[in-house]
Every structure is written in C-alpha cells, then in structure tokens.
Amino acid sequence: MKTWIHTTKQLMILALMGFVLTTSLGACGKSGSQNNTAAGQPSAAAIAEAKSIFENRCVACHGAKGAGDGPTSASLNPKPRALNSAEWQKSVTDDHIRKIIVGGGTAVGLNAIMPPNADLTSKPEVVEALKNYVRGLNESIKRPGK
Ligand code: HEC
Numbered sequence: 001m002k003t004w005i006h007t008t009k010q011l012m013i014l015a016l017m018g019f020v021l022t023t024s025l026g027a028c029g030k031s032g033s034q035n036n037t038a039a040g041q042p043s044a045a046a047i048a049e050a051k052s053i054f055e056n057r058c059v060a061c062h063g064a065k066g067a068g069d070g071p072t073s074a075s076l077n078p079k080p081r082a083l084n085s086a087e088w089q090k091s092v093t094d095d096h097i098r099k100i101i102v103g104g105g106t107a108v109g110l111n112a113i114m115p116p117n118a119d120l121t122s123k124p125e126v127v128e129a130l131k132n133y134v135r136g137l138n139e140s141i142k143r144p145g146k
Pocket of ligand 1: 053054057058059060061062068076078079080081083092096097100101105110112113114115117130134
C-alpha cells in the first residue's frame with residue numbers, strides 16, 4: 001500500500017512535469033511567431049501598445065506631438081529632443097531610434113535623462129511600432145516643404 005501511494009505521487013509529479021514542459025514549449029512557439037512578425041510590419045496589437053506607451057511614458061518629456069515641450073521638459077537639461085524636427089529625423093537611423101528607446105540615452109552616448117525601457121527588450125515588435133510612431137511625428141510629413 002505504501003509503495004502504491006509512493007508510485008502515484010511519482011506519477012503525478014511526472015504528469016505535472018509533462019504539463020509544464022508542454023505549456024512552456026507552446027509559449028516558445030508563440031514568441032517565435034511574434035519574432036517573425038517583428039521582421040515585417042508590426043501587428044495592430046503592437047501598434048496600439050506602442051501608441052499607449054508613447055502617451056504614458058514619452059509625452060511627459062517629449063510632448064504629445066513630439067515637439068520636445070512635454071510638461072516636465074522645462075526643468076530638464078539637456079532638453080528632450082524635438083522628435084518632430086525634420087532635420088533631426090534625417091540625421092538618425094532607424095536602428096539609433098530603436099536603441100535609444102530600449103537602452104536609454106546612455107546606450108547611444110546621449111544623456112541619461114532619456115530613460116531606458118528595459119521591458120521592451122523582449123518585445124521587438126512593439127519597439128518597431130514605437131520607432132515607426134516616432135518617425136510619424138516628423139513635421140515634414142504633414143507640412144511638406146517646411
Ligand atoms: C524623463 C524625460 C524623458 C522621457 C520620459 C523620454 N525621453 Fe526621450 N529624451 C529625453 C532627453 C532629455 C533627450 C535628449 C538627450 C540628449 O540630448 O542627450 C531624449 C532624446 C530622445 C530621442 C533622440 C535621440 C537623439 O538622437 O537625439 C528619442 C528618439 C527619444 N528620446 C525617444 C523617446 C521615447 C520614444 C520615449 C518614450 C518611450 C522617451 N524618449 C521618453 C527625455 C525623455
């Protein structure tokens with residue numbers, strides 16, 4: 001009888017391990033396909049998440065239109081970059097923008113006031129969408145010739 005209980009416990013542990021393994025393998029497959037999507041166009045969900053991240057984390061310093069005039073910008077030195085500047089947009093690569101979003105100012109040799117967003121390291125698709133959002137702030141898109 002004692003041996004039987006022992007074996008049942010072992011079986012349950014084995015079953016549990018099997019479950020955990022299957023679940024984590026499933027999760028792996030999922031994140032794999034997310035990465036594939038990141039190589040192309042970000043999904044609608046990633047675009048929505050990026051927009052909400054910009055509003056919640058970036059607007060305070062960079063301003064709603066990216067003009068560098070957010071509520072906390074006045075007290076900062078250096079000032080937050082005017083992301084709507086066509087000049088600045090031309091001067092940076094997409095990779096530079098992705099890097100500063102994830103790693104903060106120090107990741108690209110700029111000031112540490114520009115904070116890192118370490119939680120986005122595992123979300124390349126959202127980083128891509130956020131980079132696109134920043135690109136979309138370029139004033140020359142709306143007012144060509146200015
Ligand atoms: C606490 C204020 C603050 C917040 C919040 C903030 N930034 Fe910044 N950001 C800065 C400052 C200050 C600079 C300029 C750093 C410098 O010139 O050394 C900067 C610079 C940048 C640059 C330009 C880098 C360059 O080459 O000039 C980009 C792009 C940028 N931020 C994007 C973002 C995004 C996207 C977010 C939100 C995820 C964000 N920032 C949140 C303060 C902030």
